[in-house]
Amino acid sequence: MNPKLNLLHPYPFAKMATLLADSVAATEYESIKLGIGEPKHEPPEFVLKVLADNLNKVQNYPSTNGLPELRQAIALWLTKRFKLAQIDADTQIIPVMGTREALFSFVQAAIDITQSTNDDSKPLVVMPNPFYQIYEGATLLAGAEPYFVPCSIDNDFKGDYRSVPSEIWQRTQLVFVCSPNNPTGAVFSEADWQALIELSDEYDFIIASDECYSELYFTTPPVGLLEVCAKIGRNDFKNCVVFHSLSKRSNLPGLRSGFVAGDANLLKPYLQYRTYQGCAMPIHHQLASIAAWQDEEHVQANRDLYTQKFDLWMSELGASLKLNKPDAGFYFWMAVPESFKDEQGDPDDEAFVKALFEKVNINALAGRYLSREINGTNPGKGFVRLALVASVEESREAINRIKTLLS
Numbered sequence: 001m002n003p004k005l006n007l008l009h010p011y012p013f014a015k016m017a018t019l020l021a022d023s024v025a026a027t028e029y030e031s032i033k034l035g036i037g038e039p040k041h042e043p044p045e046f047v048l049k050v051l052a053d054n055l056n057k058v059q060n061y062p063s064t065n066g067l068p069e070l071r072q073a074i075a076l077w078l079t080k081r082f083k084l085a086q087i088d089a090d091t092q093i094i095p096v097m098g099t100r101e102a103l104f105s106f107v108q109a110a111i112d113i114t115q116s117t118n119d120d121s122k123p124l125v126v127m128p129n130p131f132y133q134i135y136e137g138a139t140l141l142a143g144a145e146p147y148f149v150p151c152s153i154d155n156d157f158k159g160d161y162r163s164v165p166s167e168i169w170q171r172t173q174l175v176f177v178c179s180p181n182n183p184t185g186a187v188f189s190e191a192d193w194q195a196l197i198e199l200s201d202e203y204d205f206i207i208a209s210d211e212c213y214s215e216l217y218f219t220t221p222p223v224g225l226l227e228v229c230a231k232i233g234r235n236d237f238k239n240c241v242v243f244h245s246l247s248k249r250s251n252l253p254g255l256r257s258g259f260v261a262g263d264a265n266l267l268k269p270y271l272q273y274r275t276y277q278g279c280a281m282p283i284h285h286q287l288a289s290i291a292a293w294q295d296e297e298h299v300q301a302n303r304d305l306y307t308q309k310f311d312l313w314m315s316e317l318g319a320s321l322k323l324n325k326p327d328a329g330f331y332f333w334m335a336v337p338e339s340f341k342d343e344q345g346d347p348d349d350e351a352f353v354k355a356l357f358e359k360v361n362i363n364a365l366a367g368r369y370l371s372r373e374i375n376g377t378n379p380g381k382g383f384v385r386l387a388l389v390a391s392v393e394e395s396r397e398a399i400n401r402i403k404t405l406l407s
Helices: 003-007 012-019 045-053 055-059 068-082 099-110 133-141 190-203 225-231 264-277 283-293 297-317 349-360 392-406
Strands: 093-096 124-129 145-150 172-178 206-210 240-245 258-262 331-335 383-387
Touching: 003 133, 012 349, 045 055, 045 283, 055 283, 068 093, 068 225, 068 258, 068 283, 093 099, 093 264, 099 133, 099 172, 099 206, 099 240, 099 258, 099 264, 124 133, 133 145, 172 190, 190 206, 190 225, 225 240, 225 258, 258 264, 297 392, 349 383, 349 392
Parallel strands: 124 145, 124 172, 172 206, 206 240
Antiparallel strands: 093 258, 240 258, 331 383
């Protein structure tokens, strides 16, 4: 087997399972799962109907590049949503089977290790910390090395990429940005994007923007990487690619439908890689995806539900838990209550998630499991990620249980 597999860390949920292995859930309560970011809102019926009506398409092989109609639907959505002057549906868009597989495979295709002779010359992939663990795993298996940019209260939880030293940029081949961020909910501003684009031009690295939470906002749509490219006249999207999905936007995580868009010079070889990889979205999934990308009413209804839940949590627990409403997304990046401390007197996220499970049967995710310790500091330690994916009724119940726990 590939020895690089030994470099992979256990997934956060595997770490949670280990932490809770000897714990027993509070049996007087039904389980409320706020640990995994799996949307629980109802998927749009009209999309499911298109899917069902085209099940006979399973007898046909899909093309790796997807249906022209799907690429065109995505192009129209991108143009309207991000105010693009132009985007070529044939050369600047590739449908993919969800952002997870595309984020991973893109790194395998993009990283060039031919110039690497030792650990000091390994290519670097810069990424936020805490982060989506696919970024790290893809980096390690591509033969590169991750470089972590801490996302803390000092930089509004979105990471200060301007602070990265020049010697790091000189080895960097790709930069991951997650905006809106998972787990912090922070959003890159236009100025943040412009600064990163300038660095990309200076050091010639790829910017890979994971924007799968971009449609879960409260008032102002988050600015995207391609949108900023368009504003500065960078219509070839040089060295810029974005990843989008229907999972969160349309409550269709099992459809495994998304796309990557941007620089045609990057996407052309990536498409060839995908052809060999055998990643092609089933045709009935593509047809259902067209229907989803063409409708915004169900997306607004989805946002309204999340807004209702965030407002409920903020009104009921905002003061006692010192909650900060995120800029976008469906996560609370919550500081651990002061009553939960470790032996050193620091906020203990592991102790808090254990108490939630054992005392009130709520599943949450310890923040340290989403981060790496760098120079003795883990920026996720002392935080807990709560995914507000449960129903409004379950949210009310979870709030009451947490009040009981805190009292």
